[in-house]
Amino acid sequence: xxxxxxxxxxxxxxxxxxxxxxxxxxxxxxxxxxxxxxxxxxxxxxxxxxxxxxxxxxxxxxxxxxxxxxxxxxxxxxxxxxxxxxxxxxxxxxxxxx
Numbered sequence: 003x004x005x006x007x008x009x010x011x012x013x014x015x016x017x018x019x020x021x022x023x024x025x026x027x028x029x030x031x032x033x034x035x036x037x038x039x040x041x042x043x044x045x046x047x048x049x050x051x052x053x054x055x056x057x058x059x060x061x062x063x064x065x066x067x068x069x070x071x072x073x074x075x076x077x078x079x080x081x082x083x084x085x086x087x088x089x090x091x092x093x094x095x096x097x098x099x100x
Contacts, residue, residue, distance in 0.1 A: 005029040006065065008079065011040075013090040019044050020090065022083040023051075032061050045084045048076055 011023040021044045029036045039062055040052035048066070050059070066076040 004031060005036075006075075008082065010086055013087060020087040022086050024079070024083065026062075026079075028062065028065070030061060033058065037062075041079070043080055043083045045080060045087060048079060 005028070007027040009025050009027075011025050014021050014023060021042050023040070023042045026039045026041055027036060028039065037054065037058050038052070039050060039054065042049045042051055050062070054062075066079075067074050070078075
């Protein structure tokens, strides 16, 4: 894989559950052009929300389950998303002063 960039689009509350919506931009010599995937996670699984060619999805899936430092990229994304959701809760917390 030549280049992967992950960025947060928004954190949404769905039935009391925080869901991180992310944009994953991928450039590879296996792709004709850079591809951007829209994904989401509540901290357990990753959902691909955008439509792509089967070959593009196959490249994404291979990358997601590729092990780097004994951890798959999908687990790294889930951990990162959990950190973002936790930070969002802290940022939206109201501090009451007496």
